[in-house]
Amino acid sequence: MILTVTLNTALDITYRVRSLRPHASHRVSEVAERPGGKGLNVARVLAALGHEVTVTGFAGGHTGAVLRAMLAGAPGAPADALVPVSGATRRTVAVVDERTGDTTQLNEPGPQISPAEWAAFLGRYQELLPGASAVALCGSLPPGVPVGAYAGLVRAARSAGVPVLLDTSGEPLRRGVAARPDVIKPNTEELAELTGSHEPLRATQDARRRGAHAVVASLGADGLLAVTPEGHWRAAPPAPVHGNPTGAGDSAVAGLLSGLVERLPWPDRLARAAALSAATVRAPAAGEFDHAAYTELLGRVRVTGAAGAAQAGSGPSW
Amino acid sequence: MILTVTLNTALDITYRVRSLRPHASHRVSEVAERPGGKGLNVARVLAALGHEVTVTGFAGGHTGAVLRAMLAGAPGAPADALVPVSGATRRTVAVVDERTGDTTQLNEPGPQISPAEWAAFLGRYQELLPGASAVALCGSLPPGVPVGAYAGLVRAARSAGVPVLLDTSGEPLRRGVAARPDVIKPNTEELAELTGSHEPLRATQDARRRGAHAVVASLGADGLLAVTPEGHWRAAPPAPVHGNPTGAGDSAVAGLLSGLVERLPWPDRLARAAALSAATVRAPAAGEFDHAAYTELLGRVRVTGAAGAAQAGSGPSW
Numbered sequence: 001m002i003l004t005v006t007l008n009t010a011l012d013i014t015y016r017v018r019s020l021r022p023h024a025s026h027r028v029s030e031v032a033e034r035p036g037g038k039g040l041n042v043a044r045v046l047a048a049l050g051h052e053v054t055v056t057g058f059a060g061g062h063t064g065a066v067l068r069a070m071l072a073g074a075p076g077a078p079a080d081a082l083v084p085v086s087g088a089t090r091r092t093v094a095v096v097d098e099r100t101g102d103t104t105q106l107n108e109p110g111p112q113i114s115p116a117e118w119a120a121f122l123g124r125y126q127e128l129l130p131g132a133s134a135v136a137l138c139g140s141l142p143p144g145v146p147v148g149a150y151a152g153l154v155r156a157a158r159s160a161g162v163p164v165l166l167d168t169s170g171e172p173l174r175r176g177v178a179a180r181p182d183v184i185k186p187n188t189e190e191l192a193e194l195t196g197s198h199e200p201l202r203a204t205q206d207a208r209r210r211g212a213h214a215v216v217a218s219l220g221a222d223g224l225l226a227v228t229p230e231g232h233w234r235a236a237p238p239a240p241v242h243g244n245p246t247g248a249g250d251s252a253v254a255g256l257l258s259g260l261v262e263r264l265p266w267p268d269r270l271a272r273a274a275a276l277s278a279a280t281v282r283a284p285a286a287g288e289f290d291h292a293a294y295t296e297l298l299g300r301v302r303v304t305g306a307a308g309a310a311q312a313g314s315g316p317s318w
Numbered sequence: 319m320i321l322t323v324t325l326n327t328a329l330d331i332t333y334r335v336r337s338l339r340p341h342a343s344h345r346v347s348e349v350a351e352r353p354g355g356k357g358l359n360v361a362r363v364l365a366a367l368g369h370e371v372t373v374t375g376f377a378g379g380h381t382g383a384v385l386r387a388m389l390a391g392a393p394g395a396p397a398d399a400l401v402p403v404s405g406a407t408r409r410t411v412a413v414v415d416e417r418t419g420d421t422t423q424l425n426e427p428g429p430q431i432s433p434a435e436w437a438a439f440l441g442r443y444q445e446l447l448p449g450a451s452a453v454a455l456c457g458s459l460p461p462g463v464p465v466g467a468y469a470g471l472v473r474a475a476r477s478a479g480v481p482v483l484l485d486t487s488g489e490p491l492r493r494g495v496a497a498r499p500d501v502i503k504p505n506t507e508e509l510a511e512l513t514g515s516h517e518p519l520r521a522t523q524d525a526r527r528r529g530a531h532a533v534v535a536s537l538g539a540d541g542l543l544a545v546t547p548e549g550h551w552r553a554a555p556p557a558p559v560h561g562n563p564t565g566a567g568d569s570a571v572a573g574l575l576s577g578l579v580e581r582l583p584w585p586d587r588l589a590r591a592a593a594l595s596a597a598t599v600r601a602p603a604a605g606e607f608d609h610a611a612y613t614e615l616l617g618r619v620r621v622t623g624a625a626g627a628a629q630a631g632s633g634p635s636w
Contacts, residue, residue: 021422022415022420023418023420023421024422024423026423027425027427028424028426031427062383065380093333103341104339104340104343106335106413107343107344108346109345109347109349
């Protein structure tokens with residue numbers, strides 16, 4: 001079982017409007033709702049790849065109830081190990097402008113987590129770890145969760161001998177990296193914020209020096225850049241992919257995790273991650289991936305680089 | 319008991335953001351939720367004025383359940399005679415830009431109402447009418463409700479001898495007016511759409527010729543213009559009021575309805591409606607009114623005009 005942790009789950013709402021104009025009133029022509037938050041998106045893709053997945057984190061209020069009902073009804077539904085909280089799960093609203101195709105995002109902050117609720121989560125996490133072949137720690141922290149939360153969750157996974165991937169940003173990422181996660185998957189912006197460098201290779205190497213065993217940076221249209229104890233590689237689709245990038249990073253995480261538990265060599269994991277990511281950009285619905293595009297792209301992703309070329313760190317690898 | 323009808327109830331959500339920029343991602347700093355839809359706003363103000371109120375219309379899905387729970391918990395809670403439907407009550411999202419104070423509105427269309435659900439509502443409405451001292455028909459129609467719905471509801475109220483106020487727009491207003499409601503309360507835009515005239519007095523008189531016994535036009539900062547069988551008047555606060563106009567029209571409707579059932583003379587009804595409307599603009603929360611401001615403004619609203627001066631129509635008055 002692969003475990004994904006989403007401390008700030010969300011009910012993702014998508015609105016289509018003819019044209020978004022600030023200070024005007026808009027009639028929404030189409031409404032879509034789905035369970036969201038990075039770890040739930042990762043779980044959805046892992047389930048579609050045939051993996052057994054358990055999701056944990058927090059859910060509460062009427063939005064949490066809707067999220068859990070939708071999760072239970074989804075194809076290949078992941079096991080629901082979410083911890084109930086008294087606050088309401090946040091909503092995110094994505095407003096799609098039909099004229100330009102662009103999206104405007106409104107993200108609620110999330111429920112206040114009490115110390116007792118945080119303790120309940122830690123208990124649940126410790127129960128779940130022994131059954132996990134890998135764990136992904138994903139996304140932002142809701143109010144009330146300590147900023148060093150991911151560092152503790154990384155250490156607990158490592159103590160349990162479970163490979164751990166961290167995908168977050170800002171101070172939670174900075175602290176989490178120092179706890180030596182097996183993989184981090186920052187995007188260009190997150191990587192620059194962590195390291196102060198806007199040069200991807202330099203920043204990726206610096207992120208390893210800060211504690212991550214492997215760093216897989218998602219560089220948007222330029223694909224993935226991986227610096228690992230086994231070597232460093234770039235993986236990119238044969239041509240730039242056009243579409244909606246929402247969820248592309250989460251699909252890349254699913255690709256990396258599934259490749260990890262299947263013990264694929266790094267180049268194959270990266271090809272899968274890059275193909276899934278591109279197939280997500282191509283799918284019409286945000287955060288879904290186009291299965292036919294994935295199969296087709298998988299054989300055409302170019303992976304370049306070399307084993308043994310990593311210039312920093314030499315920790316244990318998996 | 320005063321009956322308010324809200325066929326397209328809503329869960330009103332208000333987001334505060336630092337500055338709304340299309341195509342950007344925004345962190346919402348504050349989230350507020352309340353039961354909405356014009357008739358529920360009218361009922362809230364009527365209850366605050368000490369009137370017994372019953373609300374009907376449709377509610378369904380998780381948003382409908384939240385709306386009903388909040389309604390039951392509100393101070394002076396109106397009696398809930400909402401008809402359950404299988405679709406989900408719509409949400410409206412008001413995004414308040416903290417920099418400019420302006421609001422951007424996103425309105426979901428509302429649930430699809432089946433013919434059986436519409437028939438169930440008509441049965442409920444007929445049951446409620448005999449106990450009503452007045453009825454207000456408020457807001458837009460959800461999908462599936464016939465465009466002539468309000469015309470039928472106006473006729474049913476008149477047959478039952480219950481005074482009926484209609485507050486809607488577009489084709490539902492046009493058809494509803496022809497069924498001879500006792501009062502309509504269009505704003506400048508709705509009045510112009512109905513009559514083709516942008517000159518308020520001319521348009522108000524024309525709306526009476528189309529069938530409304532009394533027309534009370536809300537002219538924003540210029541207050542109210544009433545053309546009735548008893549005379550015509552203008553009512554305005556002593557100085558322009560600054561603030562959030564959301565719900566000001568609904569408060570005016572509550573003022574008119576409460577004055578009607580208390581058998582106040584028209585000038586007193588209009589003074590109350592204008593003062594409530596201005597006190598709503600002044601309140602910090604959208605759709606609430608400032609009680610102290612209301613009391614203070616009530617004595618200072620200027621009502622000008624004369625009895626017997628109406629130039630069109632001479633139907634029965636109340």
